[in-house]
Amino acid sequence: MPAPSDSTALRCQNLHRFLGRDEGRVHVLKGVSFEAQRGQVYAVVGPSGCGKSTLLYQLGLLDQPDGGEIWINQQLMSNHDDTARTAARGEHIGFVFQFHFLMLEFTALENVMMPMRKLGRLGAEAMAERASSLLAAVGLGDKTHRLATHLSGGEQQRVAVARALANQPAILLADEPTGNLDQRNSGVVFDLLMRLAKENRQAIVLVTHNPEIANRCDVVRPMRDGVFV
Amino acid sequence: MSPNLQIAFRFLTAKKRAMLMSLACIVLGVGLFIVTQATTSGFEGFFIKTILGANGAIRIEDEIQATIRSMAAGGEDSSSNFQVLEKEGRKYIQGIQQPELIMDALRHFSNVAGVAEVLHGDVIINSSFKNDSAQVYGINLEDYLKVSDLGGHIVQGSLEEFRNEPDEGALMGRILAEREQLNVGDSFILQVHNQIRRYRVAAIYETGVRDIDQVRVYIHLSEARSLLEKPTGASFIQVNLYDELRAPQDALQMERTLHHSAAPWQEREKEWLEVFGALRKSTAITVSVFTLIAALAMFNTLAMIVLEKTKDIAILRSMGYTRQDISRIFLWQAAIVLAIGTVIGCLFGAGVTYAISQIPLRIRTIFTTDTFVVAWSVWHYIEATLTAVVMVMVASLIPARRAARLEPGDIIRGTAL
Numbered sequence: 034m035p036a037p038s039d040s041t042a043l044r045c046q047n048l049h050r051f052l053g054r055d056e057g058r059v060h061v062l063k064g065v066s067f068e069a070q071r072g073q074v075y076a077v078v079g080p081s082g083c084g085k086s087t088l089l090y091q092l093g094l095l096d097q098p099d100g101g102e103i104w105i106n107q108q109l110m111s112n113h114d115d116t117a118r119t120a121a122r123g124e125h126i127g128f129v130f131q132f133h134f135l136m137l138e139f140t141a142l143e144n145v146m147m148p149m150r151k152l153g154r155l156g157a158e159a160m161a162e163r164a165s166s167l168l169a170a171v172g173l174g175d176k177t178h179r180l181a182t183h184l185s186g187g188e189q190q191r192v193a194v195a196r197a198l199a200n201q202p203a204i205l206l207a208d209e210p211t212g213n214l215d216q217r218n219s220g221v222v223f224d225l226l227m228r229l230a231k232e233n234r235q236a237i238v239l240v241t242h243n244p245e246i247a248n249r250c251d252v253v254r255p256m257r258d259g260v261f262v
Numbered sequence: 263m264s265p266n267l268q269i270a271f272r273f274l275t276a277k278k279r280a281m282l283m284s285l286a287c288i289v290l291g292v293g294l295f296i297v298t299q300a301t302t303s304g305f306e307g308f309f310i311k312t313i314l315g316a317n318g319a320i321r322i323e324d325e326i327q328a329t330i331r332s333m334a335a336g337g338e339d340s341s342s343n344f345q346v347l348e349k350e351g352r353k354y355i356q357g358i359q360q361p362e363l364i365m366d367a368l369r370h371f372s373n374v375a376g377v378a379e380v381l382h383g384d385v386i387i388n389s390s391f392k393n394d395s396a397q398v399y400g401i402n403l404e405d406y407l408k409v410s411d412l413g414g415h416i417v418q419g420s421l422e423e424f425r426n427e428p429d430e431g432a433l434m435g436r437i438l439a440e441r442e443q444l445n446v447g448d449s450f451i452l453q454v455h456n457q458i459r460r461y462r463v464a465a466i467y468e469t470g471v472r473d474i475d476q477v478r479v480y481i482h483l484s485e486a487r488s489l490l491e492k493p494t495g496a497s498f499i500q501v502n503l504y505d506e507l508r509a510p511q512d513a514l515q516m517e518r519t520l521h522h523s524a525a526p527w528q529e530r531e532k533e534w535l536e537v538f539g540a541l542r543k544s545t546a547i548t549v550s551v552f553t554l555i556a557a558l559a560m561f562n563t564l565a566m567i568v569l570e571k572t573k574d575i576a577i578l579r580s581m582g583y584t585r586q587d588i589s590r591i592f593l594w595q596a597a598i599v600l601a602i603g604t605v606i607g608c609l610f611g612a613g614v615t616y617a618i619s620q621i622p623l624r625i626r627t628i629f630t631t632d633t634f635v636v637a638w639s640v641w642h643y644i645e646a647t648l649t650a651v652v653m654v655m656v657a658s659l660i661p662a663r664r665a666a667r668l669e670p671g672d673i674i675r676g677t678a679l
Contacts, residue, residue, distance in 0.1 A: 138276060
């Protein structure tokens with residue numbers, strides 16, 4: 034692996050992860066190394082159970098590795114405590130999950146404002162303005178005050194994309210972001226991710242089973258049995 | 263509004279029925295705690311007020327003699343007919359030989375509001391209806407009014423008549439007057455040893471304490487000295503205090519300084535006060551069960567919300583919300599319901615307390631009342647609120663900590679909980 038440059042947003046080295054206990058313990062990640070540059074879109078592909086999502090959660094600091102190292106913006110994060118990793122998530126990483134995971138009691142605008150309110154960089158008005166512009170960017174400018182429950186699946190996923198971008202993270206991690214959408218909405222969401230990554234120079238790592246989506250990414254990394262092949 | 267508080271508010275709406283149940287339990291717990299404390303404290307307070315009004319805060323009685331030997335030396339050559347009592351290794355000479363000196367000394371105590379000497383003795387009362395035993399209390403009216411509520415206890419006649427009749431005026435307890443079929447203005451005879459004297463009912467009083475109202479007859483002190491053939495001394499000195507709660511400390515100091523036994527009202531009425539105290543505690547414990555149920559309901563509701571909101575917890579954690587944030591979101595939910603519940607509970611408690619105070623209830627034994635007696639104290643509200651806060655927040659800590667411990671990776675993978 035080449036030495037990291039300033040444009041390296043995310044890097045991991047020799048990652049190991051075991052899941053389960055006792056006899057059911059499985060070695061899911063077997064020394065995975067990976068690097069993502071700003072402004073590039075990466076697709077991690079492979080059969081179910083090969084460790085794609087586990088890798089994504091490791092990279093997003095949602096899970097602790099059993100071995101190996103993870104750098105976020107040149108900062109080693111894998112050996113940090115939960116508080117530091119949580120802060121790094123809020124500041125540098127945005128997530129888009131397959132089942133969008135919106136908070137249903139909140140409107141689209143409130144969902145997008147949620148990470149901004151935690152980070153606290155902007156005032157209330159600026160937050161609302163940015164959330165509105167993000168929703169407009171994903172084509173939901175007229176539905177900002179709708180409750181999440183009153184949005185379609187495709188609309189909810191677009192709100193999730195807007196929310197992931199709320200704090201202008203350097204890294205966007207997406208776990209099958211189009212897996213739960215029809216073909217038309219899949220195209221809309223993917224185009225949106227591509228456009229925003231290029232515009233904002235964000236590194237996007239997405240896990241997908243969809244070969245069409247994977248082929249449109251800048252880099253495709255196939256995985257099998259816990260390692261890149 | 264902080265994001266945690268806002269999220270807590272919205273999460274509450276997800277479990278409206280369960281939260282309303284918790285709220286209802288808190289309202290009942292707080293309200294009933296207040297009501298029971300108001301009624302038990304009300305009766306206790308009224309009893310204390312009655313006792314203080316009738317017998318004063320401290321009673322100075324028998325003289326304490328330092329040693330047995332000195333008493334024996336004094337007794338051999340003396341013609342004194344004082345009875346000598348022995349108690350717990352101490353010798354007591356019944357009564358007070360020089361009440362004026364003792365009263366002067368008592369007036370120097372900063373907490374003393376009034377002192378009055380009293381001479382009492384057992385007598386036979388003869389009316390035109392029947393003869394009965396009674397107790398005569400010789401008092402200086404003006405002094406005695408400073409150490410009792412006698413003026414407020416008059417139910418027939420007036421103190422003025424008693425004041426204007428220094429020889430034959432008498433104040434008679436209501437029950438004794440009824441038993442003797444005597445009214446204001448009627449004459450009766452008091453008899454003791456060879457003394458037989460006629461008196462007139464100047465007024466009838468009612469303290470509410472049956473043991474007093476059925477035996478006690480007040481006459482002027484000078485008249486009592488003649489009737490009981492005790493030209494000097496006093497049976498006891500009744501003391502009134504500015505701060506009655508300090509009576510035990512003051513009594514101890516008086517006993518040490520004056521060498522006379524001093525009994526504070528807390529000691530004199532120990533049995534009844536213990537009964538009231540036990541009643542108040544037992545009702546508080548019983549009613550706290552409601553609050554305990556409220557705490558369990560809150561625990562159950564929050565545990566359900568944690569189960570239902572695991573994905574939301576994962577989202578929040580992925581967005582940078584810390585474990586403390588997650589814990590606070592759930593504690594805020596408990597706090598919001600608790601705050602609403604305690605406010606409504608306090609209002610409910612106050613309303614029910616007022617309603618109870620209007621319920622007719624006739625008591626004529628240790629005190630006299632025609633309605634439920636309630637006490638209005640801010641401490642009942644504080645105690646009820648603190649009980650609810652401690653129980654509900656402790657019960658809420660468990661689900662809140664459980665929510666905070668959840669690993670977002672496990673939730674998304676579906677292996678959490």
